[in-house]
Amino acid sequence: MSAEPSVSPSRTGVWLIGARGSVATTVITGCAAVTAGLHPPTGMLTETPLFADADLPALSSLVFGGHDTTDCPLPKRAEVLAAGGVLPHGVASAVAAELAAADREIRPGGPVPGDTRNEEELIGAFADDIQDFVRRNGAARAVVVNVASTEPAPSAGSLPPSSLYAAAALRAGCPYVNFTPSAGLHHPALAPAAATSGLPYAGRDGKTGQTLLRSVLGPMFAQRALAVRAWSGTNLLGGGDGAALTDPGAAAAKNSGKERVLTDTLGIVPEGEVHIDDVPALGDWKTAWDHIAFDGFLGTRMVLQTIWQGCDSALAAPLVLDLARLTARAHEAGLSGPLSELGFYFKDPVGEGPSGLTEQYGELVRLAERLRSRDGRPGEDR
Numbered sequence: 488m489s490a491e492p493s494v495s496p497s498r499t500g501v502w503l504i505g506a507r508g509s510v511a512t513t514v515i516t517g518c519a520a521v522t523a524g525l526h527p528p529t530g531m532l533t534e535t536p537l538f539a540d541a542d543l544p545a546l547s548s549l550v551f552g553g554h555d556t557t558d559c560p561l562p563k564r565a566e567v568l569a570a571g572g573v574l575p576h577g578v579a580s581a582v583a584a585e586l587a588a589a590d591r592e593i594r595p596g597g598p599v600p601g602d603t604r605n606e607e608e609l610i611g612a613f614a615d616d617i618q619d620f621v622r623r624n625g626a627a628r629a630v631v632v633n634v635a636s637t638e639p640a641p642s643a644g645s646l647p648p649s650s651l652y653a654a655a656a657l658r659a660g661c662p663y664v665n666f667t668p669s670a671g672l673h674h675p676a677l678a679p680a681a682a683t684s685g686l687p688y689a690g691r692d693g694k695t696g697q698t699l700l701r702s703v704l705g706p707m708f709a710q711r712a713l714a715v716r717a718w719s720g721t722n723l724l725g726g727g728d729g730a731a732l733t734d735p736g737a738a739a740a741k742n743s744g745k746e747r748v749l750t751d752t753l754g755i756v757p758e759g760e761v762h763i764d765d766v767p768a769l770g771d772w773k774t775a776w777d778h779i780a781f782d783g784f785l786g787t788r789m790v791l792q793t794i795w796q797g798c799d800s801a802l803a804a805p806l807v808l809d810l811a812r813l814t815a816r817a818h819e820a821g822l823s824g825p826l827s828e829l830g831f832y833f834k835d836p837v838g839e840g841p842s843g844l845t846e847q848y849g850e851l852v853r854l855a856e857r858l859r860s861r862d863g864r865p866g867e868d869r
Contacts, residue, residue, distance in 0.1 A: 499544040500621050500629025501811045502661065504652045506553025506593045509573065509726055509771050510634040510666075512564045513800040514807045515551050515589045516574055519582035522547045526575070530805030532851070533812050541858040542819075543812045552592030552620045554613060554652065555635075556599050561590040573771045573800050592620055598648065606646055613655030621659075628818055630811045631656035632664040633671055633690075634803070636731040640739065641670050650674040657684045662814045665690030666807055668743065668835065682824070687817040689810060689826040692834040695802035696795045697722065697761075697775035698745050699844070704779070704791070705752030706843035714782040718749055719759030721776045725769035728799065733765045747835055751842035771800050806832050816858050828854035 503511040520526045521534075528534035533543055565579035565586055579586070594616040597609055604612065621629045633649055641647040646654070649669035656663040657672075657680050665671035665688075672681050672688055681688060694702065697720060708715050750756050759778075775795040783789050810832055817826055827838025831847040841847055 497545075497548050498550055498624060498626040499548050499812075499815045500624060500626040501549050501551050502617050502620060502629050502631045502656075503551065503553035504596070504631065504633040504649070505555060505635030506551075506589075507555040507557050507559055507561060507564055508634060508636070509564075509568060509800040510803045510807065511553060511555075512561055512568060512586075513573065513804040514634070515561065515586060516565050516568075516578060516582055517804045518546055518549055518551075518808060519585035520578050523582065525578060525581060528805070530802075531809055533809045537852065537855050538813075538858075541816060541855050543816050543858070546808070546812075549808075549811070550592070550624045550626060551589040552594070552624075554594055554596035554616065556596045561586040561593075568771070568800065571770050573798055592624075596648070596652075598651075606651060609651050610654045610658060613652055614658035617655060617659040617661060621661075628815055629659075629661050630664060630814045630818070631659075631661045632666055632807055632811055633669065634666050634807060635669070636727045637667055638669045638731070639734050641674060646674060646676060650677055653677060654680065657681065657686065660686070662686050662818045663688040663690075664807075664810045664814055666693040666803065666810070668692040672837075685823045687814055687822045687824065687826050688837065689814055689829040690833060690835075690837055693803050693806050694832060694834045695799065695806065696773065696797055697777065698748055698834045700775075700777070700793055700795060701745065701748045702752065702842060702844040702847070704793070705749055706845065708779075708781060709753055715753055715755070715757050715779060716782060716788075717758035717778075717780040719778045720745070720761040722761060722763045722773060723766045723769060723775075724763070724773035724799065725765065725767045726771045726799065730765055730767070743835060745834060748842050771798050773797060773799055813854070813858075817854075820858055820860070822857075826854075828857075 505511055521528045562583050565574060568574045569576060569579045638647050638649055647670050649671045653663055653671040654677055663672060668691060671690060745761050777793045779791040781789055825838030827836060827840040828850040830836030830840040831851045840850055
């Protein structure tokens with residue numbers, strides 16, 4: 488019988504839900520490329536001086552695995568993304584070994600058509616997969632991060648897939664991050680387990696583009712005492728998210744976070760809404776347009792329009808790496824419950840906290856100060 492691998496405090500697992508999707512593939516490829524010195528860590532706050540002494544797990548210490556319901560191997564998926572301009576030319580082949588290693592750690596997700604397992608069996612199987620991953624890799628801990636496509640808001644009764652995975656994370660003793668607007672730990676049935684788990688968790692719905700701008704512009708209008716009359720937007724996107732968001736329920740879940748930012752920062756609910764259009768030809772690229780009608784001095788009517796064009800996967804990947812490292816460190820430091828200080832990264836953050844980006848950044852700075860102490864209490868030497 489082979490000996491069990493010893494636990495290494497230098498290894499941290501990152502278990503991705505939707506592990507063969509565009510975001511997950513970009514996360515794994517990017518981590519390997521930055522570790523190898525092939526590209527700089529652009530977009531990663533955890534690689535800036537702010538977190539230099541916070542004892543975050545090194546990028547080189549991260550090991551990846553996850554669940555997915557598709558079977559396209561990660562190396563092939565990376566080649567497809569490179570062909571579409573999402574990943575730089577040559578990087579997929581340069582980190583092929585790391586992609587293949589992560590691909591070997593991906594397990595079948597669910598439920599899939601014809602799956603006869605009940606909720607308890609699914610949660611148990613998913614938790615076993617995560618625990619086996621941690622044990623075989625000798626990791627000190629693993630963080631479960633949901634980067635799967637958006638699902639509709641759950642109906643009464645059964646748990647949606649995102650909540651099955653979230654429940655499995657709790658059962659496996661792993662911190663959890665929901666980078667999507669799907670229910671995850673937000674489901675009421677999981678609230679008691681989350682509250683008593685002693686684990687840190689964060690979410691919901693990564694703030695990568697349109698809502699990032701809204702969290703800056705909303706406070707600007709409020710601080711200048713300019714009256715916003717209407718705020719409308721349009722999203723054009725393709726890929727898996729574009730297809731998923733053709734479902735009205737999924738689109739509504741996505742838009743709730745965008746609307747919350749405006750309500751919280753403006754103090755009103757302006758007229759207008761966000762429309763999401765699936766344009767398959769765009770692939771991982773998206774365009775977000777906002778039209779803001781506001782009144783100035785003496786009621787002078789004015790308009791501000793913004794256009795954001797970007798690649799969802801490239802915008803999301805550095806945030807996912809930041810969140811995995813920060814949540815792992817929070818777990819090591821003994822923090823538990825909702826990590827409201829990570830609201831900087833989300834449209835619809837868990838816990839209590841501000842909605843304006845500047846104030847959220849201040850909360851993140853305070854978290855960095857806490858993490859500089861081994862037990863998470865500010866002002867105490869290690």
